[in-house]
Amino acid sequence: MALSHLSSTRSNRLLRPLAAAASSLCRPISTSTEPLVIETSIPFTPHKCEPPSRSVETNPQELLTFFRDMATMRRMEIAADSLYKAKLIRGFCHLYDGQEAVCVGMEASINKKDCIITAYRDHCTFLGRGGTLLEIFSELMGRQGGCSKGKGGSMHFYKKESGFYGGHGIVGAQVPLGCGLAFAQKYNKDENVTFALYGDGAANQGQLFEALNISALWDLPIILVCENNHYGMGTAEWRAAKSPSYYKRGDYVPGLKVDGMDVLAVKQACKFAKEHVLKNGPIILEMDTYRYHGHSMSDPGSTYRTRDEISGVRQERDPIERVRKLVLGHDLATEKELKDIEKEIRKEVDEAIAKAKVSPMPEPSELFTNVYVKGFGTEVFHS
């Protein structure tokens, strides 16, 4: 496994190479783009289609990017937990830690003209689409620097220019909306697709099947992605679904079951799905994933699952640990280098939080803006 020694010219991803590496093997972190082929943890399980190969093409730079992106998301969500407990974040806060491989793997296979729409567990998806830590923490704390100027909150992040359409609080609603995005892409004759993400809880929603039927009839370039973390709030999948094989629930629509904790499997599946839907209409991807936190910050997450189960997944299947092992195993970086990346991330996150904490709340006049695009503002009632 001869690996290249050259360092990338992309400065924003590089560590301070000299000081850190001085004491270890004097080889800087590998960020080469030499292809590397890695097998997914388990094969894909298909429904009415030929599954893609288990061998995924990647490269050292991509693997390190995966590590950095997922570690950033992990750190961000843990920090949000603390902010919520400190009452700096109010209302709802649904954390994604454990599920990072899904949005990171997806981003690796698509571009910003492809669209993503998801439900309320959207902080990491937004970050993956190009959002910044400062925008995220500002929005969570209701400040005017937030991505929705403080008017949306945790569940309502959007980034239209990078194809991220939110951020939706009503379970299941995002699926027909996503099919509508795909409709528009087809109408405009873009060669782009939409990924509509939903959970195992939302998978039973009627409107999902209504939209899927129409999408299949009209051959819309839509990929339904069930992020199956096995619990719809506090209800385990076997208590909510007669058939928890969500990748088969499309019946006449093909599906694929994917290990959602394996970022390379996710990347491969999304690449396959994009090619598929541009030719053949909808497909369903079921990502077998897991959330370490409860449903939201008001749910301890341990009344309906055992602590052993949670720690078991963390030990056996954690997506970041898997990539760490791959990176170390292929000698792409040292343990210390990875730890340094994590330290750097922690610092970035802390800095963003500190900045967001002192940033201003929206002006009172913002109460009445953006109700309409055009005219009239809002109705004014005598107080």
Add this chain to the structure above:
Amino acid sequence: MWGIVGQRVFRHGSSAMSLQGTRPAILASRSFSSAAKEMTVRDALNSAIDEEMSADPKVFLMGEEVGEYQGAYKITKGLLEKYGPDRVLDTPITEAGFTGIGVGAAYHGLKPIIEFMTFNFSMQAIDHIINSAAKSNYMSAGQISVPIVFRGPNGAAAGVGAQHSQCYASWFASCPGLKVLAPYSSEDARGLMKAAIRDPDPVVFLENELLYGESFPVSAEVLDSSFSLPIGKAKIEREGKDVTITAFSKMVGYALKAAEILSKEGISAEVINLRSIRPLDRATINNSVRKTNRLVTVEEGFPQHGIGAEICASVVEDSFEYLDAAIERIAGADVPMPYAANLERLAVPQVEDIVRAAKRTCYRSSSLAATA
């Protein structure tokens, strides 16, 4: 019969600011054409949708039976043939699904017109209208706008029973982020439909099945493809000085008939056609009440928390000292719509109810009994 309306049509049409009017109104050469051409509301809607689809390739139509069936009420007749199946889409009977798809398409920048066969079925999709469409521009602080029109017949028809007769004006009009329009005449239908399609915000467009076949005179200006009416402006259909009667949709016709009857008894009623339920033209209503000092609100829907209730509140807040009598509120009966013809007649406002209420505000009747 509609002579008075005809005069009003021309005068208002010439002074209304066309939202995107590019042709100046050439009044002189048109002055004798005001009542010449008649058009049904159905044709007015069809021509408005047709013209807007022709002008903007992003506009498309979606709903049950809108294409091959030519429209359940023939409003979309001929459009499939003209624009093809990519722009006129027949959907399965799945309102939640296709409404969500329409809103998603609007998020991406297309301009959908979603038809509900009647607004009773909009309840299946109301989450998308309110939570996905109305609130998005606000929640995203302006990033995600939703230039969509939800249209279809609203309110009572004839003999269709309880589940097919409800008026949804007050439900939708209470929600910030939506615009809610209710045309009466063909001019209203053309002008408001065009304004709705061009508007970048979600618009709920409440038609009336029983008005589709009615004919109204339309001026050349109304027939022009650049014609549109401003959203948020009511129209004074008939000027008067003794009592103000507000109405929308079919009830405007009833109010005008009532005004005719009242005029023979020496009461001059001013009839306001609301046209826009949200935003409500509080200025026109209050100015009228300040002139007449009396108000009768008329609507077909259920009375509690209805449009009349909002108008009463607005007038009490803004023009209390001007009122010489308590405000009268005429609405449908507070019951699910019955089927039997006699009961149905008792459940919706009739012209006599409006006349009686107007007289009560003028202290011409000692009876304060309820309408029916």
